[in-house]
Amino acid sequence: MPTLTVIVGSTRPGRAGRPIAEWFVERARRQGDFEVDLADLAEIRLPLFDEPEHPRLRRYVNDHTKDWSARVDKADAVVFVTPEYNFGYPAVLKNAIDYLHSEWNDKAAGFVSYGGVAAGTRAVQQLKQVVTTLRMVPVVDSVNVPFHAQFMGGDGVFRPNEPLDAAADAMLSELNRLDGALRTLREARRVA
Numbered sequence: 001m002p003t004l005t006v007i008v009g010s011t012r013p014g015r016a017g018r019p020i021a022e023w024f025v026e027r028a029r030r031q032g033d034f035e036v037d038l039a040d041l042a043e044i045r046l047p048l049f050d051e052p053e054h055p056r057l058r059r060y061v062n063d064h065t066k067d068w069s070a071r072v073d074k075a076d077a078v079v080f081v082t083p084e085y086n087f088g089y090p091a092v093l094k095n096a097i098d099y100l101h102s103e104w105n106d107k108a109a110g111f112v113s114y115g116g117v118a119a120g121t122r123a124v125q126q127l128k129q130v131v132t133t134l135r136m137v138p139v140v141d142s143v144n145v146p147f148h149a150q151f152m153g154g155d156g157v158f159r160p161n162e163p164l165d166a167a168a169d170a171m172l173s174e175l176n177r178l179d180g181a182l183r184t185l186r187e188a189r190r191v192a
């Protein structure tokens with residue numbers, strides 16, 4: 001089974017990102033196309049980028065980079081769970097992306113965003129520009145949650161409505177479809 005890595009892109013105490021990611025992971029496991037790895041940047045705790053060489057060389061000197069590299073290497077597809085901070089995505093997420101290079105290549109990318117009226121879509125547009133530079137292929141279907149606080153229970157569990165459940169399922173199907181095609185490119189890269 002292919003592996004889907006779901007990256008939680010916010011780290012502040014009390015963040016909405018973790019419960020939203022947990023909902024999406026549960027949805028993905030229920031759908032059953034992927035083995036799901038929840039990669040929470042608040043737990044991974046990467047320092048600000050501190051590798052001496054360009055990541056494309058993969059001459060990593062730090063254990064935290066080697067661990068992050070191995071984690072992303074195992075992914076066949078990636079979903080970024082991101083809020084919108086000042087119309088962009090969080091610096092902690094850019095930092096985690098910049099740490100690596102070929103580990104991201106030729107993998108399908110999906111986005112779960114949330115925020116106010118724009119539902120985090122401005123952050124996603126910025127993210128797409130960055131991940132395509134790393135040869136990721138964004139799927140068109142996405143999950144964009146407007147006014148996410150309305151779906152957050154007092155128990156800290158995110159319970160969205162039916163259209164958002166359906167959006168998650170549609171994005172998962174598309175990630176699976178695209179992963180089938182991109183697998184060929186990743187194999188070719190390994191052989192070359």
Ligand SMILES: Cc1cc2nc3c(=O)[nH]c(=O)nc-3n(C[C@H](O)[C@H](O)[C@H](O)COP(=O)(O)O)c2cc1C
Nearest residue numbers: 010012014015016017083084085086087114115116
């Ligand atoms: C630094 C900061 C900037 C924010 N900027 C935006 C914004 O540009 N657009 C928006 O919809 N919400 C914005 N918000 C509100 C967030 O959508 C809301 O706080 C959300 O819960 C943040 O995600 P998190 O809880 O996972 O950190 C901002 C919040 C913070 C902390």
